[in-house]
Amino acid sequence: MMRPLAILVLCIVSLSAPWAVAATIDSARLWRAPDHTRIVFDLSGPVEHSIFTLSNPDRLVVDISSVKLKSSLAELPLTDTPIRSVRTAPRNQDDLRIVLDLSASVRPRSLVLKKFGDKADRLVIDLFDSEIKIEKTIEAKIPTAQRDIVIAIDAGHGGEDPGALGPSRLREKDVVLAISRELQKLVDKEPGYRAVMTRKGDYYIPLEKRRDLARNERADLFVSIHADAFTNKNARGASVFALSERGATSEMARFLAQRENEADLFGGEGTILNGRDEMLASVLVDLSMTSTLSHSLTVGERVANSMKKVAHMHKNHVEQAGFLVLKSPDVPSILVETGFISNPQEAKNLANPSYREKMARAIFNGITDYFYDVAPSDTYIAWQKRGGKGTPAREYVIARGDTLSAIARRHNVSVADIRKANNINGSSIKIGQTLQIPAS
Template sequence: MFSRFKKQPSAAGEASPAFSISVLIAISALCFSSIIQASDIVGARVWRAPDNTRLVLDLNGAVEHSILTLQSPDRIVVDIKNGRLATASTLSSLQLSESPIKNIRYANKDKHDLRIVLDLKEKVKPRSFLLKADGELKDRLVIDLYDEGNGKRAVKTQQAKQSSGSRDIVVAIDAGHGGEDPGALGPNNLREKHVVLAIAKELEALLKKQPGYRPYLTRTGDYYIGLGQRPALARKQQADIFISIHADAFTNPQANGASVFALSQGGSSSTMAKYLAKTENRADLVGGVTLADHDDMLAGVLLDLSMTANRDASTKVGSKVLSNMGGVARLHSKRVGYAGFAVLKSADIPSILVETGFISNPGEASKLRTKSYQRKMAKAIYQGVDGYFQKYPPAGSLIAANKAGGSKRYTVVSGDTLSAIAHRYNVSQGALKSANNISGSQIRVGQRLTIPSS
């Protein structure tokens, strides 16, 4: 580089000192500019979702990149301008077995650039975008590889029906955060995304055991789904209710208590509700959603005008859930709160957001990490949902048919007692025993009980 510059003589036959200094300054500036524009890839992760695979590259600065699809063999080529790989293990240590990526290769391109080649096992549709540094998160290059067609793990719409012709009530269970977005962080590296997924799966298991319900998880593993996509998935399943499960965090570790929220089209019901909504609504910035995804949310946003009826239903089911959670945890508020949670913007589905506790509170965090407490919390949510639908069953559902017939069916779950079931359905223990030919007070998990009309 320096050899390109030659000393020019002055009128006196010597190099001009001023010109020499200017050249040195210019050369130094060029060298420094080259250094600061180079960006290292300092980390990488792979996330597998039902219909796509996400490759995330952590960078120590913004980059320019291009992406190209090639065939024979199938591969994706990613060129990063002035890019460098911090260490070889950054890419070689990635677990690719569940992804469509067979192998990752890399090499220098045109001396200054980095070329990364993704050798593929199957055809995919790639998309890439950049995320700016945000808080503790670095700049990131996100590469999404979408399965062609429906893919092996593609979600299929189901319309479950009983043999009687009555349909199941579809409960969409949304475990918040996931993948790139860990959610709130608690003591000893406890992550909200893992806690809420565990509770969601416990709730799913309870609903599966109860005739008349079909649970649907918006995410089944550790990957991120955009805030607008979550209610859209529930809508595709023709869900009767949407429940988004979270765990609070606050700057003050003393903050505690579980709570339930519904969507507010105006202001928030409290300062805490406003704070939580603002925190949760930033998930797309952390989890990685490009502006192109917002087109898919348009239909949901246009439905906001019809929110009034479903807000009433959301409040009713939220109150039932909150009441049952009060038997398991301290409540932050005894009333359903309201705030502008983006994930609740589905006008055609009653929707609630359940905050299971403050993961930033050491005492509540220690409970939330245990399987037993996760089951208790799931059961409280389940009992609230079931209590609501027993009172307001959707037309054509099995529960509506049972209610019209004067009796209901209930499957015993862990922790149930005859007295609790009788109280829940507003019948006497004697009537409950008589309807099921029970002489004592013993019942077993999985036992089917007939609930007589009250």
Template sequence: MTLNFIRYFLALLILVFLSLETQASSSINSLRIWPAPDHTRLVFDLSGPVQHKVFSLENPKRLVIDIGRVRLNTQLDTSDLTNTPISRVRSAVRNKTDLRVVLDLSQEVQPRSFLLRPNEQYGHRLVVDLVLEEKQKQAAKKPKTVKQQRQIVIAIDPGHGGEDPGAIGPGGTREKHVVWGIAKELARIIERDPAFKPVMTRTGDYYIGLRKRVDVARKARADLFVSVHADAYRLPQPQGSSVYVLSQRGASSESARWLADTENRADLIGGVEGVLTLGDKDETLAGVLVDLSMTATLSESLKVGSRVLKNLGQVNRLHKRDVEQAGFLVLKSPDMPSMLIEAGFISNPQEERRLKDLAYQRKLAQQIASAIKDYFRENPPPNTSLSAKASHSSSAYTIRRGDTLSEIARRKGVDIGELRKMNDLNNDVIRVGQRLRIPST
């Protein structure tokens, strides 16, 4: 009797142990691959947290991803590998509970990996980034050239992308697709004017961190940063277009604060760890949050933002009549005017239908481009073809509200001392409506 009890007890322990083993293991439910110009991101969607290890093998080039105590509930070898350094994906079970995934590679990569906890969009995820070393070296060797009469550079930032779909409308429309259409059309219109040059922060459907977007614009020496989004709210009623610029003193309204918090959480959805592990560590940007020299930049942001908002009102109703301000992380650059455009509320069923219409996207892009070009024709940056035309066509300027003598000197590309001397000014005090003579550049 005692022996039978012992056998029963041992069998029960084994069953409990096997049950705990089954409960503790996670599963891989899908694999998503996002190719970008400088890296490729692999996202394993998991049912729970896992332990993992990544290492490289040579002859031939391979990357091995060992994932502990996990079941495979999908097919990895059917993934689309177009425009990636991966030629094949293989997998096999190890030790009955672990999984080994092998990536056959066509070129050298620098792997980075991390785990992401669940959020409102996704569950547990294992992210593996393959950084393309060859493109990094080419970028480092590329010489920088500065033309005497350069084009005006407009950085166009299509919000979200890849792992981060942005807001999703009641009809299933994804914000990342809407803003990509508007941004692409905006770039096409701007590029037709030889005085301007558009630069896209992302060139396809892949994730890019908020600080990286600003970094792309700054490396291109952009004269203006335009981030394009489609608004969303908890209720379906709100509608209309909006324009936002940075605020250093708090949001201009509760809705502006809520929107900024929502947009700033994009790094949590796309994986802020990915930004850090890709080597995006710009010390200048780290100081942006406390930079106190942004007064002139914010002033120009408000001016060009007001023009854009007015033009948007010719296509769509406006959610707010004035440019709003909030602490958007993507707008925190001290050296270029920046604005964030909410083309409309994708959470509103009627506006969602308009936003996904290509003809409507084109109308929005045309109005935005027109406002931007009008602003720069009146305020051409120094050493640009527009500033050269302005210096030959006019030698006078009428003071407008918000102008300062130092701003005017900077915009016209002249020395402030020469500007004072030509206009018999003993100090920098000027008044609205006053006409200034501008020294020849």
């Protein structure tokens, strides 16, 4: 005869059994970026997993506990990736093993993302290329005579992060990439200008890396292109934003900044900052950024005035909010909202290639209008304004022990001219700071 305690334990086990149902992999997606490949598995619930690599031949093994595969992995687009094929097999009855057969060695990274917004639980596998191609930029950073003005164009979102969604599944990431490509064409076609794209295809880039790409290219301006949504479908109008150190200038600006800053949570970067997330969230913009922010507001006004000719503007002035992607201490940065993709009429415009071209042209005209007035003295545009006369300006990196008067004597120019060319008040300079040395 079974004892009461044994009966109670049996009942508890029986009642808890339905909750031990394995999670399922409901779908899988893959994106190729310039330096890595990302695979995302959409899950019905959280899972535990492990990964390890094998060689001869190269393989990556992914073991997932208590999971069932409901989606076929045969349709993943493996072209131009280091993955030759994908194999799956059950393991230990309840577990699943996924084997990625590789054509080259990779540096793998995995992370589990908890349900966030309209995104389900996800398992993300990143395969970073072992051999990274290094491209020279601006002749290995050596200043040249009559250099181009460099415009960093940042198409928002991408890959795992689609951005805002409009009618007929119109995706922000597609719209802004199309506008960014049009802007790139215009910039590269104009003598004295060169475009740098932070994102050239449909893949995800962390916000911090977007800023770093612009700084590494020594960009003169960073322009982030977006097309956001709002809860009210009647909200409409394009906008131009600069960074705010103290808070948003309007409730709409605060709302949009919060949405854009959440992009790293969609892409998973917010979970792998290794203790830096708190520091990143509390970045203090020091005094060296005062000049940068002033330039950001000025170029933003020029771009907004130009955009008025082709679009209804949500505000007639540059708004400010705490956009993480704009927090660059030495590159003037603006964020352009080309319209509300949630508004039916504006979504229709943004889906139209002709309208996207007009929007890109308006942004470009605002940029060139700004740089015609404040072109760096060592650029082709500044040289052209001088009528093609005079020696192009040079650059000098401040070393320990340097003073403005000593630098001026060395280059046979006046201290006043150096101050004017670099917007310097007083005599304070920093080691590592790059000065524009005007023509003598």
